[in-house]
Amino acid sequence: MATRADAGNEPARTGTYTPTVRITLLTHSYWPEQSPPQRRWTAMVKEFSRSGWDVDVVAPVAHYPFGRRALPRKLAGQPFQLQKGQFTEKVLRVPYLRHGNSRVARLVDQCFSAALSIPAGMLLKKPDVVIVTAPALPSLAAGYILAKLRGVPLIVEMRDAWPDLARDARLVQGQVKSVIEHVVEFVQQRADLVVTVTEGFADTLRARGIRQVATVSNGLHLDAIPVMDAPEMERPVFEALYLGNHGESQRLDVAIRASALVGDSMHLHMVGHGTQRPALEKLARELKAPVTFHAPLHGEAMMQRYASADTCLVTLRDDWKSFETTVPSKTYEVLAVGRHVTAMVRGEAARIIADAEAGDIVASDPEVLAALWRDLAADRGRLVRNGDSRQWVKSHAEYGQLAGRYMELIEQVLAKAPVTTR
Numbered sequence: 001m002a003t004r005a006d007a008g009n010e011p012a013r014t015g016t017y018t019p020t021v022r023i024t025l026l027t028h029s030y031w032p033e034q035s036p037p038q039r040r041w042t043a044m045v046k047e048f049s050r051s052g053w054d055v056d057v058v059a060p061v062a063h064y065p066f067g068r069r070a071l072p073r074k075l076a077g078q079p080f081q082l083q084k085g086q087f088t089e090k091v092l093r094v095p096y097l098r099h100g101n102s103r104v105a106r107l108v109d110q111c112f113s114a115a116l117s118i119p120a121g122m123l124l125k126k127p128d129v130v131i132v133t134a135p136a137l138p139s140l141a142a143g144y145i146l147a148k149l150r151g152v153p154l155i156v157e158m159r160d161a162w163p164d165l166a167r168d169a170r171l172v173q174g175q176v177k178s179v180i181e182h183v184v185e186f187v188q189q190r191a192d193l194v195v196t197v198t199e200g201f202a203d204t205l206r207a208r209g210i211r212q213v214a215t216v217s218n219g220l221h222l223d224a225i226p227v228m229d230a231p232e233m234e235r236p237v238f239e240a241l242y243l244g245n246h247g248e249s250q251r252l253d254v255a256i257r258a259s260a261l262v263g264d265s266m267h268l269h270m271v272g273h274g275t276q277r278p279a280l281e282k283l284a285r286e287l288k289a290p291v292t293f294h295a296p297l298h299g300e301a302m303m304q305r306y307a308s309a310d311t312c313l314v315t316l317r318d319d320w321k322s323f324e325t326t327v328p329s330k331t332y333e334v335l336a337v338g339r340h341v342t343a344m345v346r347g348e349a350a351r352i353i354a355d356a357e358a359g360d361i362v363a364s365d366p367e368v369l370a371a372l373w374r375d376l377a378a379d380r381g382r383l384v385r386n387g388d389s390r391q392w393v394k395s396h397a398e399y400g401q402l403a404g405r406y407m408e409l410i411e412q413v414l415a416k417a418p419v420t421t422r
Contacts, residue, residue: 019052020052020053020054021053021054021128021129021410021411021414022053022054022055022056022125022126022127022128022129023048023053023054023055023056023127023128023129023130023131023410024056024058024121024124024127024129024130024131024146024150025041025045025055025056025057025058025130025131025132025133026058026059026114026117026121026130026131026132026133026139026142026143026146027041027057027058027059027132027133027139028059028060028064028110028113028114028133028135028136028139029059029060029062029064030042030057030059030062030091031085031086031091032062032071032075032076033062033063033064033065034064034296034298035064035065036159036218036329037133037159038064039220039329040133040159040218040329041057041133042086043219043220043221043399043402043403044399044402044403044406045057045085045086045087045089046086046087046399046403047399047400047403047404047407048403048407049087049088049089051407053407054088054089055085055088055089055090056089056090056091056092056124056125056127057085057089057090057091057092058091058092058094058117058120058121058124059077059091059092059093059094060093060094060095060096060109060113061076061077061078061079061093061094061095061096062075062076062077062093063076063096063098065273065296067098067099067100067101067105067106067109068098068099076093077091077093078093079093079094079095080092080093080094080120080123081093090124092120092121092123092124094113094116094117094120095112095113095116096109096112096113097109097112097113101275107138110136110137110138110139111138113138114136114138114139114141114142115138115142117139117142117146118142118145118146118149121142121146121149121150122146122149122150126150126152127150127152128152128153128414129147129152129153129154129155129192129410129413129414129417130143130146130147130150130152130153130154130155131143131154131155131156131157132144132154132155132156132157133157133159134156134157134158134159134160134184135159135160137180137183137184140156140183140184140187140188141183141187143156143187144186144187144190144191152417153192153193153413153414153416153417154187154190154191154192155191155192155193155194155195155409155410155413156187156188156191156193156194156195157194157195157196157197158188158194158195158196158197158201158205159197159218159329160322160326185208188205188210189209189210191212192212192413192416192417193212193213193214193409193412193413194210194212194213194214195213195214195215195216195406195409196213196214196215196216197215197216197217197218197327198215198217198325198326198327198348199215199348200324200325200326200347200348201325201326202214202215203325204325214409216402216405216406216409217327217332217396217397217402218327218329218331218332218397219332219393219396219397219398219399219402220332220333220336220393220397220398220399221398221399221400222336222390222393222394222398225333225336225337226303226337227338227387227390228306228307228337228338228339229307230383230384230385231309231310231339231340231380231383231384232380233380233381234380235310235380236265237264237265237266237267238262238265238266238267238310238373238376238377239266239267239268239269239308239309239310239311240255240259240266240267240268240269240309240310240311240312240313240342240373241268241269241271241305241306241308241309241311241312241313241339242255242268242269242270242271242272242312242313242315243271243272243297243302243305243306243312243330243334244271244272244328244329244330245272245273245274246270246272246273246274246275246276246277246280247274247275247276248275248276248317249316249317249320249323250274250276250315250316250317251315251316251317251318251344251364252270252276252280252315253279253280253283254315254344254364254365254366254369255268255270255313255315255344255369256268256280256283256284256287256289256291257283257287257289257366258366258367258369258370258373259289259290259291259370259373260284260287260288260289260290261366261367261370262290262370262373262374262377263290264290265374265377266290266373266377267290267291267292268289268290268291268292269291269292269294269305269308269309270291270292270293270294271293271294271295271296271297271302271305272294272296273295273296277293280293281293303337306337306339309339310339310340310376310377310380310383311339311340311341311342311359311373311376311383312334312337312339312340312341312342313341313342313343313344314328314330314331314334314341314342314343314344314345314349314353315328315343315344315345315364316328316344316345316346316349317364318344318346318363318364323345323346323347323349324346324347324348325347325348326347326348326349327345327348327349327352328345328349331349331352331353332393332397334358335352335356335358335389335390335392335393335397336389336390336393337390338385338387338389338390339383339385340358340359340360340376340382340383340385341353341358341359341360341389342359342360342362342369342372342373343358343359343360343361343362344361344362344363344364344369345361352392355392356388356389356392356393357385357386357388357389358385358388358389358392359385360372360376
């Protein structure tokens with residue numbers, strides 16, 4: 001059995017590898033898109049490739065987040081044509097259905113692409129294992145069917161607390177809700193391994209009788225994140241930054257209302273996109289809140305935005321129980337940057353912020369949040385961090401180590417599989 005590397009910028013593992021493991025990965029979003037599954041699996045594939053493992057990715061033609069192809073055809077890919085990835089992986093694209101922000105339209109698109117992922121997966125060389133990452137939930141059924149058809153083990157990766165989140169969000173109602181929950185639980189129960197990104201949701205699944213559960217958290221390559229200088233000690237305007245999804249899960253209206261209460265002595269920058277962004281922009285206009293909305297940023301532009309911030313906001317709504325076992329994917333990046341964190345989170349996410357000594361945890365309440373931002377602006381020494389949050393990321397969320405852990409889990413699944421599947 002291989003061992004994990006000690007340093008995040010080294011190859012994921014050293015020692016004796018399982019020879020040339022081949023993986024078929026089903027995902028609803030992959031490079032060249034910029035999305036949570038893309039960031040996670042680009043990092044994983046990079047480390048897998050270093051160890052000589054082969055990965056075939058089945059994903060829709062790139063159309064995230066607008067529901068339509070916004071990239072050149074050569075980069076976005078074409079249906080049922082292999083495309084070379086960033087490393088050694090090959091990407092087989094499947095068609096998609098154009099859609100807007102409608103939940104129903106997105107679900108129909110996901111069902112369509114998931115269904116076509118099954119014949120697409122059959123066109124590829126037989127893998128040793130099928131991995132499917134969710135959401136999107138229809139991919140779970142596709143992964144299960146493909147693994148059965150190929151006669152290989154199935155690893156299900158749950159990046160959110162499904163179906164719990166569906167219940168909290170009331171995404172679907174009545175009989176349809178029951179069907180979706182049953183399908184998710186059916187696949188989870190029959191997977192050879194379920195991988196979660198938080199320990200809390202892993203415990204939840206074990207309590208439901210799912211025995212083969214392990215955790216590989218989200219993370220990052222720390223050497224790609226620069227160390228920021230401390231914010232200026234003399235500054236007339238306090239600057240807060242939110243970077244990420246603008247959806248129902250974040251309750252970003254609280255931050256906008258808080259900024260309006262603080263007034264012109266602060267400025268809130270909101271970077272990203274999501275279903276709630278138009279409503280949030282309208283609310284900011286109505287309240288005359290000191291808020292600027294930005295399109296998604298990447299690379300150097302994103303780092304410049306971090307550098308100008310005094311505090312970074314990490315938030316999940318506090319009235320959905322499933323979020324007690326959820327950690328926003330941007331949390332690790334914010335910790336690595338080393339800026340003060342304003343955290344409106346509960347459960348496992350709050351414990352991480354506290355363990356990393358990264359900032360302040362506050363209730364999801366405009367007046368409470370406004371009071372914190374006023375206090376930080378008045379005592380800017382509280383914004384200077386000691387580097388503990390970056391060290392926490394190095395110890396717990398470096399993708400070199402996380403990928404090594406993932407590879408060990410895959411090897412364990414393959415070691416238990418019948419010889420005929422190899």
